[in-house]
Amino acid sequence: WDASAPRLTPGYSPRELRESEFGRLAETVYLDHAGATLFPQSQLTNFTKDLMENVYGNPHSQNITSKLTHDTVEQVRYRVLAHFHTMPEDYSMVFTSGSTAALKLVAEAFPWVSRGPEKSGSQFCYLTDNHTSVVGMRKVAEAMHVTYTPVSPEDMWSAEEQSAVACDPDCQLPHLFCYPAQSNFSGTRYPLSWIEEVKSGRLRPVNVPGKWFVLLDAASYVSTSPLDLSAHQADFVPISFYKIFGFPTGLGALLVNNRVAPLLRKSYFGGGTAAAYLVGEDFYISRPSVAERFEDGTISYLDVIALKHGFDALERLTGGMENIARHTFALARYTHAALSSLCYPNGAPVVRIYSDSEFSSPDVQGPIINFNVLDDSGNVIGYSEVDKMASLYNIHLRTGCFCNTGACQRHLGISNEMVKKHLEAGHVCGDNVDLIDGQPTGSVRISFGYMSTFEDAQAFLRFIIATRLRLPGGQPVPQASTGEGGALSAEGKVDCVSRWESTCMDSSVWNNSSSTVNTVGLCPALSKASSTQQTLSEKAAGILPGDRGPHIVTNLYLYPIKSCAAFEVTRWPIGNQGLLYDRSWMVVNHNGICLSQKQEPRLCLIQPFINLQQRIMVIKAKGMEPIEVPLEEGSEQAQICQSKVCTDRVNTYDCGEKISSWLSKFLGRPCHLIKQSSNFQRNAKKKHGKDQFAGITATLSLVNEAQYLLINTSSILELHQHLNTSDENGKEELFLMKDLISRFRANIIMNGTRPFEEETWDEVSIGSLHFQVLGPCHRCQMICINQQTGQRNQDVFQKLSESRARKVNFGVYLMHTSLDSSSPCFLSVGSQVVPVLKE
Known part of the structure; x- marks a missing residue:
């Protein structure tokens, strides 16, 4: 941290703040605060301590614990209003599940006047640079036969420069204008002066007679800036607290100007909102305050109490919103x-x-x-x-x-x-x-x-x-x-x-706020790789130009445990879901969420071996004793559980505590091994475009998208050439061909005549088996992980992107077109690959 940079408070520099309150970030660079900011450790610690030391009951009861909850909630209401420089005399606050719920509340409660054949109705007008939740209010307005009009920022800025037509003081037709104090897209901050200008009629989003009310969407703005409602008195202000504090989530509020509150209409009443009602007769009297009228049911009172500790932490650590x-x-x-x-x-x-x-x-x-x-x-x-x-x-x-x-x-x-x-x-x-x-x-x-x-x-x-x-x-x-x-x-x-x-x-x-960083020129790139590099790459692969011969399967791999190391074979049976036992198991965390190398690169160091004769899978890892797992579930099955693979819900069973302890010890986190249930069928989403194959559906194991993945060694050679270039001293830092092949985690490796020719295929026969080509595999960051060490190298992804014109595709997906279940089928190294080109 540059010593000349501003500090948030006299006691903390941002670096000190990070170390003391956000140590969990470690080496993470978190730049999504507009999505959700982060809570400090002390906020959660103090909130937990509060809950451990006090008994908070339902605020709708009358006992002592309920009174404590009610009084604490009311204190938090006052503190929220004070945070926005206003008082209960001017604004009421309704707790909601978030800013979206607050917007929906306004849409449903606003005193719309429906348009008719011979009369004008209310106008709902919104800035086009509004969050989806604001635009969505138009569906409620439309149901009330209210006209909605989107207005661009350019229209509003030009309207500011023009004088509005004088309004009819007798016309009180209510209209609503919504705009964000800060664009959640670009960060543009729109003038808070629009509030008074629109309400007074000096600025009209739509030039119609009537009385304009203003909703200021402040959810994005107030996350990093102070808002003074005493100076800018919007009629409705929705906010979301996790944008400010990071915790709690699922809690927001609607601040309502008390001058507008009597106009709001209520079509539904829930627990806590009724002063009196009859079951068998249309008789209902609401409670008097705005909050009591619109907070249907019991509010999330423990989360409301958490806000107190959010305010405490924010003020203690930063000194206030102005500093932020x-x-x-x-x-x-x-x-x-x-x-x-x-x-x-x-x-x-x-x-x-x-x-x-x-x-x-x-x-x-x-x-x-x-x-x-x-x-x-x-x-x-x-x-x-x-x-x-x-x-x-x-x-x-x-x-x-x-x-x-x-x-x-x-x-x-x-x-x-x-x-x-x-x-x-x-x-x-x-x-x-x-x-x-x-x-x-x-x-x-x-x-x-x-x-x-x-x-x-x-x-x-x-x-x-x-x-x-x-x-x-x-x-x-x-x-x-x-x-x-x-x-x-x-x-x-x-x-x-x-x-x-x-x-x-x-x-x-x-x-210096007026200074800018000097534009920096950049020198031309150095010369490209020498013409001898391809020869070096091909020698590394044991293949010479012009001597590749027909398409032949050179390697076969299956991956019994999803994201773990490959198991190489020379001949292997296939089933209805692909190579037998390919991705039949996966490792999940303590919440049952699938772990991949993106979150846990050390998974690649776990090596499974399958013994078909003994019906077991042996799992090995450095520093660990080998452990055995049966290939099939026994008569006394372990715990049945559900998980997800690529948004698909899959039925699985837990492989037991013994393997769970083994994996947890190696990975250093609680985890389990689960296996897809044999009686569960998951269908592929990728489908072939040809009509004759429209009815064919591939069934999948725990793979992401398709039964098989095929890659071409010529494609690997081209990438190898891009990655392995000479420096000024002539030294070479070679990525080994075997290393590159393993990064792409394919089932079938074949020798090819041209890089990426497989993407032009429509069908392919391998030995006696026939497959449909479903399309290219779009790659993710996992190709940057060295499968032998678990170390990351970003060059692989970047070079592939550069060489492929930003289409980070590598390899093609295959599926069976038919499989005779009456006799076992096998894939073998050395089988000839015969493609059919796309029409």
Whole structure:
């Protein structure tokens, strides 16, 4: 932490705060605070201590413990209002399950006037840069025959510059305008002055007569900034507390201006809201206060009590929201300036930032940076690939459209027709379909919280530099200094990251709000790999150019335990789900969640061996005594349990405490071994496009997507060439061919004549067996894990991405088209592979 950087409080620097309160982050760079911020350790410790020392009963009872709960909840209400600089005389607070529930409450309770054949009705108007939960209010309005109108930020800004038409003071037709104090997409902060301007009629979202009410969606804004409701008196303010404190989740509130509260209508009443009612007659009298009227049922009172400890921790550790706002904006402004300066050797920018501001002030910009990474030709690199690479650097960010389709469309230039086309192509919100016809469907977002540090920002920038600005040998592109004529000097040989740091870490850049990071030129990439590299690669594989012969199966692997080491065979029986016992078992954590090498790389060090004659699987690992597991469940089956594989629920059984203890000891965490039940059938989602195969459904083991995965050694050779380049001294750092093959965890390895020719196949026969090719395997970060050591190396994923034009595909999925169950079938090394090309 730079000594000149601002501290949150006199007693804590961000680094000290991280060590004392967020030690669980360790080497993690968490940059998704707009999604959910993190709670400090002391908050949870003090809350737990409170629960252990006090007895809190249902607040609807009349006993002493209930009175304690009621009084504590009321104290927290007062503290929430004070946090927003208001009082119970001006605002009421209704606890909800989150900001979405608060928005739904307003939609259902607002005094809408339905339009009719001869009369105007209410207008529901919302900024297009609103969260999905705001836009969703239109369904309630539509059911009430209310007209809804989306308004763009440009329309509002231009309307500010125009004088509104004088309104009819006698017209009290109620209209509602909703806008976010801060865009959760880009961090743009919209003027809080709009509240009074819209309510007074000086600014009209839609030029219709009537009385306008304003809903200020503050959920994103108040996570890092103070909100003064005494100065900006919105009628409705939904908030979500985990955005502010990190804990508790599932608790929000609706702050209602008391001048508006009497207008709200209630169509449902639940426990605690009724002063009196009759069962057999339409008679109901609600309780008098707004909170009592709208808090149906028993509120989550223990979570409400947790808020007290959230406020305590926030004030003790940071000194207040003003300090948080300054700290987080400083980090965002610094990162934005450095990120904006990065360019390729040809001068093309490395990123495209989506913003309505220049990060000049926290009044107009929050601590959110939204962008897409570009290649040196200006093409967008899909957000899914960026996310996967970031995870390899232990950087946690968010990708997609962030539940804000309007802002996503506006900044990325996605038309309504394109959204529909993307849906037809299979893209839905939250998936990994990041590019369609070369156009992005979403973007990347980083965001800062009060526990974020300068080192977090630097780590993120190093990640962008390391993954985008690299030489063929894997080294960062050196940064050049230029004279007045722009010629490169010898200083250009200095390491890119260290030179960048020397520029960006200058204290004047950090402290001077008007300064920006100097744009840094980058020298051209060094020469590419020599022409002899392919020969070296092929020699390493034992294969020479032009001498590969026909397609032959060279290796067969099965993976009895999902994500554990491969078991190599030369001849093996196949069943209805693929190679017999392939991915029949998997390791799960104490909650029954499947563990993969993404979370636990040491899984690759667990080596299973199957003995078909003895009907056992022997499991070995370094430093552990071998252990045996029966291949089939016995007559006295172990505990039946359920788990999930790629969102599919699977029926399994636990293999017992003995193997559980063995795995837990080796991995250093509680875990279990489970096996798919023999009477459970899971069907593949991937289907072949041909009509004659439309009725064929493959059944799966615990694999992710398909029965078999095939890779081609020619494809491996091409990747091997990209990865193994000579440095200035002529030394070579070879990735061994066997190492690369094992990273892709395929079942069938074949020798090929051309790299990636398998992607042009429609069908394939291997020996006497016939398969359909379902399509390419889209790769994740697991290919970066050395299967012999468990160590990560990011180069494999990046080089594959670069060489394949950002389609990180490797290998193809296969499924059976028919299988004669009357006689055993086998796959064997040496079998001929005969493909059928796509039409």
